[in-house]
Every structure is written in C-alpha cells, then in structure tokens.
Amino acid sequence: MRAVAVGVLFAWLFLGTWCTLAGADGGSIRLSGKKSGYQITVFTAPTPFRAGPVDISVLVQDSLTGEPMASARVTVRMSKAGQLPLEYPATPAAATNKLFRAAQFELPEPGHWDMQVKVEGSHGPAVIAGAVEAAEPLPRWREIWPWIGWPALAIALFSIHQILKRPGRGKASMRLDGRADSSVATRVSSRSGTIEAARWAFKSSHSLPAPLSHGVLS
Amino acid sequence: MNPAFDAIIRSWPFEPWLYVSLLLAAGIYVRGWLVLHRRGARHWSQGQMIAFLAGLTVLFLALASPIEPFTSLLLQVHMVQHLMLMMLAPPLLWLGAPQFPLLLGLSRPIRTYWVAPLFRSHFLRRTFQRLTHPVPAWLLFTAATWFWHFPPIYELVLRWDGWHYLQHISFLGTALLFWYPVVRPYPSRPTWSPWLLIPYLILADVQNTLLSALLTFSDRPLYAYYVEGPRLGNLSPLDDQAVAGVLMWVPGSLAYLVPLWVIGIRLLFGGDETTTRRPGSLPGRAPGQGAAPVWPALPIVGQSRPFVEPTAFDVLKVPLVGRLLRWRHARLSFQVPLLMVAGLIIYDGFRGPPIGAMNLAGVLPWIHWRGMIVFGMLVAGNVFCMACPFMVPRTLARRWLPRGRSWPNWLRNKWLAVCLLIGFLWAYEAFALWDSPWWTAWIALAYFAAAFVIDGFFRGAAFCKYVCPIGQFNFVQSLISPLQVKVRNPVLCASCRTRDCIRGRDDVPGCELHLYQPRKSSNMDCTFCLDCIHACPHDNVGILAEAPGNELWHDSFRSGLGRFSKRPDVAGLIVVLAFGAFVNAAGMVAPVLEWQDQLTSLLRQRSPPLASSLFYVFGLIVLPVLLVGTATALCRFPGRTKVSRLEVATRFSYALVPLGFSMWLAHYSFHFLASFDAAFPVLQRFAGDLGWAVLGKPTWIRACCRPVADWLPRLEILFLDVGLLLSLYSGYRIAQYRSQRPSEALKVLAPWALLIVVLFAVGVWIVLQPMQMRGTMPAGG
Numbered sequence: 001m002r003a004v005a006v007g008v009l010f011a012w013l014f015l016g017t018w019c020t021l022a023g024a025d026g027g028s029i030r031l032s033g034k035k036s037g038y039q040i041t042v043f044t045a046p047t048p049f050r051a052g053p054v055d056i057s058v059l060v061q062d063s064l065t066g067e068p069m070a071s072a073r074v075t076v077r078m079s080k081a082g083q084l085p086l087e088y089p090a091t092p093a094a095a096t097n098k099l100f101r102a103a104q105f106e107l108p109e110p111g112h113w114d115m116q117v118k119v120e121g122s123h124g125p126a127v128i129a130g131a132v133e134a135a136e137p138l139p140r141w142r143e144i145w146p147w148i149g150w151p152a153l154a155i156a157l158f159s160i161h162q163i164l165k166r167p168g169r170g171k172a173s174m175r176l177d178g179r180a181d182s183s184v185a186t187r188v189s190s191r192s193g194t195i196e197a198a199r200w201a202f203k204s205s206h207s208l209p210a211p212l213s214h215g216v217l218s
Numbered sequence: 219m220n221p222a223f224d225a226i227i228r229s230w231p232f233e234p235w236l237y238v239s240l241l242l243a244a245g246i247y248v249r250g251w252l253v254l255h256r257r258g259a260r261h262w263s264q265g266q267m268i269a270f271l272a273g274l275t276v277l278f279l280a281l282a283s284p285i286e287p288f289t290s291l292l293l294q295v296h297m298v299q300h301l302m303l304m305m306l307a308p309p310l311l312w313l314g315a316p317q318f319p320l321l322l323g324l325s326r327p328i329r330t331y332w333v334a335p336l337f338r339s340h341f342l343r344r345t346f347q348r349l350t351h352p353v354p355a356w357l358l359f360t361a362a363t364w365f366w367h368f369p370p371i372y373e374l375v376l377r378w379d380g381w382h383y384l385q386h387i388s389f390l391g392t393a394l395l396f397w398y399p400v401v402r403p404y405p406s407r408p409t410w411s412p413w414l415l416i417p418y419l420i421l422a423d424v425q426n427t428l429l430s431a432l433l434t435f436s437d438r439p440l441y442a443y444y445v446e447g448p449r450l451g452n453l454s455p456l457d458d459q460a461v462a463g464v465l466m467w468v469p470g471s472l473a474y475l476v477p478l479w480v481i482g483i484r485l486l487f488g489g490d491e492t493t494t495r496r497p498g499s500l501p502g503r504a505p506g507q508g509a510a511p512v513w514p515a516l517p518i519v520g521q522s523r524p525f526v527e528p529t530a531f532d533v534l535k536v537p538l539v540g541r542l543l544r545w546r547h548a549r550l551s552f553q554v555p556l557l558m559v560a561g562l563i564i565y566d567g568f569r570g571p572p573i574g575a576m577n578l579a580g581v582l583p584w585i586h587w588r589g590m591i592v593f594g595m596l597v598a599g600n601v602f603c604m605a606c607p608f609m610v611p612r613t614l615a616r617r618w619l620p621r622g623r624s625w626p627n628w629l630r631n632k633w634l635a636v637c638l639l640i641g642f643l644w645a646y647e648a649f650a651l652w653d654s655p656w657w658t659a660w661i662a663l664a665y666f667a668a669a670f671v672i673d674g675f676f677r678g679a680a681f682c683k684y685v686c687p688i689g690q691f692n693f694v695q696s697l698i699s700p701l702q703v704k705v706r707n708p709v710l711c712a713s714c715r716t717r718d719c720i721r722g723r724d725d726v727p728g729c730e731l732h733l734y735q736p737r738k739s740s741n742m743d744c745t746f747c748l749d750c751i752h753a754c755p756h757d758n759v760g761i762l763a764e765a766p767g768n769e770l771w772h773d774s775f776r777s778g779l780g781r782f783s784k785r786p787d788v789a790g791l792i793v794v795l796a797f798g799a800f801v802n803a804a805g806m807v808a809p810v811l812e813w814q815d816q817l818t819s820l821l822r823q824r825s826p827p828l829a830s831s832l833f834y835v836f837g838l839i840v841l842p843v844l845l846v847g848t849a850t851a852l853c854r855f856p857g858r859t860k861v862s863r864l865e866v867a868t869r870f871s872y873a874l875v876p877l878g879f880s881m882w883l884a885h886y887s888f889h890f891l892a893s894f895d896a897a898f899p900v901l902q903r904f905a906g907d908l909g910w911a912v913l914g915k916p917t918w919i920r921a922c923c924r925p926v927a928d929w930l931p932r933l934e935i936l937f938l939d940v941g942l943l944l945s946l947y948s949g950y951r952i953a954q955y956r957s958q959r960p961s962e963a964l965k966v967l968a969p970w971a972l973l974i975v976v977l978f979a980v981g982v983w984i985v986l987q988p989m990q991m992r993g994t995m996p997a998g999g
Contacts (some may be wrong), residue, residue: 067222151939170788
C-alpha cells in the first residue's frame with residue numbers, strides 16, 4: 001500500500017511538471033469578429049483593464065466550422081498618442097489554455113489605447129482592431145495585499161485557538177515543542193477535563209468520542 | 219493527433235498552492251494510516267486509503283487539469299467540474315475515514331498543542347454535530363447549489379476570480395457536510411435514525427432534478443457570459459446549456475440514487491450496526507451486558523504495547539550523509555574546497571579587473587555566498603561555520619604559535635563583536651565594498667590573519683566565540699534553524715564521568731567553545747564543528763530536528779552562555795543584526811538613495827560617505843536604542859513582579875530574531891535568485907585570463923538587465939510574513955513566562971508587538987521599492 005500511495009504522489013508530481021507557469025487566460029471579451037475566414041476573439045485581463053501587467057489572449061477559429069486554428073500566428077499591437085507603439089507576439093506558451101495565444105506585458109500608461117491584433121494563418125492575414133480604456137494602475141500593495149494580509153488571519157485563528165484552550169474548556173498542557181508544562185495541576189486538570197469530555201462525547205452524535213481522541217491526542 | 223485535441227490535453231494550469239495542499243494532506247493521511255494499519259489492520263483497510271487518495275485526485279483533476287481552463291468556454295465542462303467537486307470528491311474523502319489518520323499523521327506537538335483544544339471545545343463539537351445533522355446539511359447543500367446557479371450570481375463568478383474561488387470552496391464545504399451523514403465515516407456515531415437518509419437522498423435528487431430540468435428545457439440561455447463568448451465547434455449556447463443540464467441530471471441523480479439503494483438494502487435486510495446499537499452501548503456487546511460505558515477496544519486506546527513516539531529526526535542517521543558527517547575529517551573535506559575558492563577570490567580581487575561585476579571578489583562573496591548562507595540556515599543550521607575556510611590556517615597557527623593565553627575576561631562577551639559588526643555594515647556602504655574587489659580581497663585576508671593570530675595566541679576558539687562578525691551573524695540567525703547539535707538521551711549523559719564531549723579524548727578535541735552537551739541549549743556559539751560528536755564515546759550526540767524558534771522561548775541556564783535574560787551583550791548583538799537587516803536593505807533602494815543624495819547636497823559634501831554614515835549611525839544605534847527603549851518603558855509586568863528595565867529589554871530582544879532573519883533572507887535571496895548566473899561570465903573571464911579557453915568567451919548579457927520575476931517579491935514578502943508571525947509568537951511566549959494569565963501576557967507583549975509590526979511594515983515597503991542590482995552589469999555595460 002505504501003507503493004500505491006507513493007505512486008499516486010508521484011503521479012501528481014509528474015502531472016504537475018506538465019503545467020506551465022503561464023498566466024491567466026480569458027478575462028473580459030474585448031473584441032470579437034469575423035475577418036478573412038477567421039473568427040477572432042480577443043480577451044483582456046485584468047478586469048477592469050488598467051495600466052501595469054496585462055494579459056491579452058486571442059482565440060482564432062475557422063469562421064465556418066468553428067475549429068480552433070492551432071497553427072495561426074498572432075501579434076498584438078498597442079498604440080497611444082505620444083507613445084511608441086508596443087508590439088508583442090501572442091503565443092500558446094504564455095497561455096494556460098493552449099487553444100489560445102497570449103501576450104503578457106507591462107502597459108506603461110493609463111488612458112485611451114488602440115489595440116490591433118494581426119492573425120496570419122491558412123486563410124492569409126487578417127486584422128481586428130478596437131479601442132480600450134486603461135484605468136490607473138493599482139498601487140503595488142493593492143496587487144499583492146493577500147500576501148501581506150494573511151498573517152492577520154493567522155493571528156485571528158491563533159487568538160481563537162487560545163480562547164478555546166482556556167481552562168474550563170479543556171487545556172492543552174503541551175508546548176509546541178512537545179514538552180509538558182511543569183505544573184502538575186495543569187496535567188491533572190487536563191486529564192480530568194479529558195475524561196469529562198469523553199463522558200459527554202458518548203452522548204453526542206457525530207462527534208469524536210473522547211476516549212478515541214484521548215488515545216490519539218494525549 | 220488533432221492539433222486542437224493536442225492543445226486541449228496540454229492545457230494544465232499551474233496551481234502551486236493546490237499542489238502543496240493536496241500533497242500535504244495526502245502525506246499526513248498516509249503517515250497516520252500506516253500507524254493505524256500496523257496496530258489494527260482489521261479496522262483500517264487499504265480500501266480506505268485508496269478512497270481518500272482518490273478523493274484528493276478528483277480534487278486535483280477538477281481544479282488543476284485541462285477541465286479548469288475550459289470552464290469559461292463551455293458550460294458543460296463547468297458542470298463536470300462542479301459535479302466532481304460536489305458528488306465525487308466528498309464521498310470518496312469520507313470513505314477514507316480521514317479523522318484519525320489525519321490526526322495521527324500530524325507531529326505530536328502540533329497534535330497535542332494546536333489540535334487537541336479544538337477537539338475538546340464544546341462549542342466546536344456542538345457546531346459540528348448540528349451541521350452534520352441531515353436537516354441542516356441538506357438545507358446548506360441545496361441553498362449553495364441554487365444560490366450559485368442563480369444567473370446574476372453565476373455571471374459574477376464567471377467574470378471575477380475571487381467569486382469563483384468562493385464558489386468552489388462553498389460547493390466543496392457544503393458537499394462535505396451533505397455526504398457526512400450518508401457515509402458516516404468511522405468513528406462517527408449518529409443518534410438519529412438511519413431511515414432518515416431515505417427521504418434525505420430522495421429530496422436531494424428532487425432538487426437536483428428540478429434545477430437540471432430548468433437548464434435542460436429552458437428556451438433561452440440563462441448565462442449571458444456563454445452567449446458572448448466564442449463557440450467551439452458548432453455548439454450553440456443553448457445546446458451547451460442543455461448538455462450541462464443533462465450532465466447534472468443523469469450522473470447527478472446516480473450520485474444520490476446509488477447510495478440510496480445501498481442504504482435501503484442494508485436497512486431492509488440488516489447488516490447496519492446502528493440499527494441495533496443503543497446510544498451509549500458498544501458495538502459487539504449484547505444489550506444489558508456491562509453496567510457503565512467503558513473505553514471501547516479500539517486500535518488506538520486498547521493497544522497491547524504503549525505508543526512510542528518516534529525520536530526526533532537525526533541527520534546522523536540519514537544514509538551516506540550521516541556516515542560522511544561521522545568521519546573524523548568531514549569538516550576538513552568541506553573547508554578545503556571553500557579555502558580554494560577563497561584563494562581564487564583573493565587572487566582575482568588583487569589581480570583582476572577593478573569592476574565588481576566582472577571580478578570573482580565582487581560577485582561570489584556578495585551574491586552567492588551570502589545567499590547560500592541564509593538558505594543553509596533556513597533548511598539546516600550553521601553550515602558555513604562548519605565549512606569555514608578561515609579555520610584551516612588556525613591548525614597551523616596552533617603548531618607554530620604559543621597558545622597559552624586565556625582570552626581576557628573583560629572581552630569575554632559579545633560587545634567587541636557588536637562594534638565590529640556595526641563597523642562592517644557601515645564600511646560596506648560607506649566605502650562601497652560590494653563594488654571594490656580590492657577591498658573585498660583585503661577583508662578576506664584580514665579574516666585569515668585575525669583567525670591565525672587570535673587562535674594562535676589564545677585558547678578556546680576565541681576568534682569564533684568573541685570576534686568573528688560572520689560567526690556572530692551565523693550564531694544569531696541559527697537560533698531559529700531547524701537542526702541543532704544536541705544530546706540524544708540525557709539519561710545516558712547523567713552516568714557519564716569522562717565528559718569527553720567537552721574535554722576531548724585521544725586525539726579528538728572536545729568543544730572549544732565551552733558548550734557542555736548535556737547543558738547545551740540552542741545554536742548560539744555552536745560552530746557545528748562536530749568535535750563533540752566525534753569525541754562522545756557513547757555515540758549520544760546527534761544533529762537533531764528542533765522546532766524553529768523553540769530556543770527563544772525559555773530562559774533556562776545554558777552551557778557556555780548562562781541565561782539569555784542575563785546577557786545584554788547577546789541581546790545587543792541581536793538588536794544590531796535585526797535592525798541591520800532593514801538598514802542594509804534600505805540602503806540599496808531608490809528612495810533612500812535619493813534621500814542620501816539630497817542630504818549630501820544639503821551638507822555640500824562631494825562624496826556620499828558622510829550621508830551614508832549618518833544613515834547607518836541613525837539606523838544601527840540611535841533608532842534601535844530609541845525604539846527598544848520606548849518598548850521597554852511601556853512594558854509593564856503585572857503585580858509584584860520586579861524586573862529591571864535592562865532585563866526586560868534583554869529578554870524581549872530575542873523576539874526580534876525571527877523577523878531579523880526573515881529580512882536578511884528576503885534581501886539576500888533576492889540578490890541570489892535574481893543574479894545567480896552573474897557568476898558564469900565572471901568565471902569565463904577568469905579562466906580566459908589564466909589562458910584556459912575551455913569555458914568560452916564571457917557572455918556578459920547573463921550578468922545584466924534581467925527583469926525581476928514577478929514571484930520574487932511575493933517570496934520575499936512570504937519570508938517576512940513567517941518572520942512576523944514567529945516573532946510575535948516568540949514575544950508572546952516570553953511574555954507568558956512571567957504572566958499569570960494570557961490577558962496579562964498580551965499587555966506585556968503589546969509595545970513589543972507594535973515594534974515588530976512596524977519593522978515588518980518597513981520590510982514590506984523595502985521589498986516593494988526598486989533595488990540596486992549589485993554585482994551585476996549596468997544596462998548598456
């Protein structure tokens with residue numbers, strides 16, 4: 001059985017190595033239309049679209065059959081008055097959904113941008129264009145606030161844990177390092193609390209009977 | 219192969235948090251299951267483990283397989299994902315009876331200290347009891363199903379990732395509650411009649427059928443997102459919705475009807491224990507037998523031999539690694555290669571180009587060596603002191619120089635090391651040592667000379683214990699390392715009369731830093747030289763795993779150190795290193811550099827050393843004294859406890875160690891991970907200068923202009939987060955030592971907690987600023 005468990009774990013790790021470090025696909029549909037035999041759909045992220053790191057994903061399909069065209073080459077061009085135009089190839093490698101082509105880059109400024117997506121495939125070249133408004137970029141800390149803020153959740157959970165641990169609710173007499181507190185009274189009240197909890201548990205439904213937990217947890 | 223199909227099967231999302239969570243859950247379960255299976259194979263079958271792992275696999279496939287990227291294109295794929303989350307994964311997980319395996323799979327300290335109070339909480343037990351009763355479980359499950367399929371809510375979910383995650387968590391959570399009464403995993407003991415499950419499952423199927431019928435037979439698409447989106451093949455949104463409805467109807471109904479049939483057969487024809495069991499009675503006992511409930515004969519409680527907690531992980535017991543470390547000359551085998559590298563650094567520092575980014579002395583010490591030190595301390599311990607090249611000439615010094623003197627009493631503290639550290643950190647910025655291979659080479663030579671002279675004239679590893687700034691840095695940071703050289707069985711030491719671990723035996727020296735193993739506690743002053751391991755005749759000293767930070771929480775007497783609360787010099791060292799981490803990193807970020815330039819202009823100075831000197835004096839001396847002094851003044855111990863201000867400041871300073879280390883780790887790992895390949899062109903240049911063209915021409919582009927990966931600041935913040943939590947917890951444990959109640963401890967901790975949080979906020983601010991990429995070529999260079 002150890003072999004089965006290890007096998008499953010290795011299978012997950014193996015599948016995990018297939019995964020790419022590509023960013024998100026999809027987002028909001030920005031442009032969609034039929035051009036030169038292609039059905040081109042352009043998604044932008046984030047939502048709302050804003051300056052900073054952006055992801056532009058394109059799905060190219062045959063306009064008649066709806067079949068995705070895996071061999072088409074896609075280029076994304078962003079231009080703005082007073083700015084040098086930005087041009088990036090959109091590739092399957094940058095997309096999580098390999099039917100898409102994605103381009104991830106840094107949009108330098110907010111404001112009105114003209115977006116042009118060029119497709120070159122078996123039906124020849126095609127271009128779809130449109131305008132997009134980019135909002136002000138988020139402050140850096142707002143982009144990564146979960147990374148900064150999760151310790152507050154951990155502190156809250158710890159506080160709840162300490163409240164539950166108070167005498168009268170059943171004390172844990174062990175430290176994090178597994179060494180017992182030196183107080184004998186602590187150990188005695190812990191054990192009597194455990195036995196009391198066990199008696200209560202026999203009368204409860206869908207709870208862990210305390211003798212079982214006593215054996216496991218002590 | 220069809221290109222579209224090929225693209226589909228290659229579309230695996232990257233979800234590292236999911237992988238980590240699932241692997242952790244599986245590892246803990248398997249560990250606990252193996253223990254239970256050994257003790258009672260009859261109760262813990264292999265099928266249970268297979269079921270639990272299958273449940274985790276279903277979760278993985280639902281959320282991290284090609285299903286996930288296609289949920290935004292096809293409603294039917296989204297439906298399959300939800301069915302996996304709600305109908306397949308939860309029953310499999312419960313069939314694995316996971317409560318005890320997951321409990322036993324945790325380490326004992328976590329189980330008894332963190333988990334036990336939760337299981338003893340009346341509130342939690344009552345809440346769980348109520349939530350898993352069929353009535354509330356059914357209501358919550360149905361409410362979640364209908365709520366999230368309501369069109370405006372579903373649109374929100376499809377357009378915003380946060381809502382999507384909430385939806386999945388809600389589906390999984392309510393489904394786990396729903397399936398718990400159906401599966402009734404061991405050791406649950408419901409007191410309600412199992413006949414209740416018949417209408418329970420029938421009504422669940424009825425609501426499922428209603429919702430699926432709405433989706434299947436609707437004459438218009440309910441979710442506008444799928445209408446606006448591209449269509450794959452010739453499938454219209456309405457057809458897609460109808461297929462989704464059929465999937466929800468048929469497989470969804472089967473998920474209810476199959477267990478309904480199984481339970482019905484059992485109830486009608488017997489075989490279910492709960493129908494004959496009275497509340498409070500035991501399985502297998504006839505009614506009336508036994509007056510009072512006794513502990514049931516279960517594998518855990520009724521075991522024939524006592525449960526023996528496995529001993530702590532010992533590196534010396536790892537194959538190959540342990541054997542290598544037990545070898546008498548193991549340390550020398552690590553020191554010699556580093557000695558050779560140090561020689562190359564000194565040589566290139568004097569003879570090579572004076573540009574830091576092109577010289578071994580400008581790259582290897584300041585990018586690679588510093589990064590590897592902190593990573594080494596994070597995963598092991600004081601590995602650099604173990605491999606310290608400066609100690610190799612010491613062996614020669616002891617043969618040539620008279621080693622008869624004792625280190626002066628007035629210097630038997632850390633104050634000299636504190637002054638040297640402040641001086642070193644200041645000189646690093648003031649003279650831009652990082653950009654001067656020549657100065658770096660001289661510093662390395664000075665280290666060799668100092669070790670040679672001091673350990674040549676004085677006994678007792680005085681250089682390591684009282685002088686070496688690098689050693690002091692390593693000692694302090696390794697206070698929270700996970701490994702420690704310590705005694706395996708203290709009882710054995712009590713009967714030892716020879717005390718070879720400190721006196722030595724034959725030609726094996728004992729501990730020269732005066733750390734007597736039975737009383738040694740923490741990595742402070744331990745150079746991991748392993749002399750005590752080689753000297754102990756009972757093989758009773760190992761390199762054992764330790765909970766990080768554990769040594770900061772108690773104030774017991776420690777060999778070679780005394781009590782932490784009586785060592786203000788050690789506290790001073792810690793404060794300088796903790797604040798030094800932030801000051802050193804801040805000195806490289808754009809806003810601080812601009813401020814220093816403005817100060818230089820204001821002072822009408824031509825060169826920046828004065829501004830950076832003022833910055834370091836303020837950051838390393840004035841500010842720590844001010845902040846630590848303020849926290850000490852505000853810290854009030856309750857009642858009649860009389861503690862001097864110095865002792866308070868000393869004791870609580872140790873709580874800064876984790877946050878200080880996390881800032882060093884964040885900073886050095888940034889430079890190491892962002893610029894580690896800057897060493898390759900430098901090595902190519904060095905080899906070329908020596909006439910060895912085997913490495914090719916230097917590719918300087920590798921040492922230049924690499925944009926910082928997006929995940930790197932997140933990793934740095936993660937380090938700071940963990941440091942913050944460990945520092946706060948350490949402060950809490952220190953405060954608890956003299957407090958009667960947790961509320962008193964919190965009052966005592968409050969000013970120090972504020973200081974720790976302020977330092978954390980400064981650290982986060984530093985991480986988010988543009989930082990100088992030292993040791994790399996500038997753009998265009």
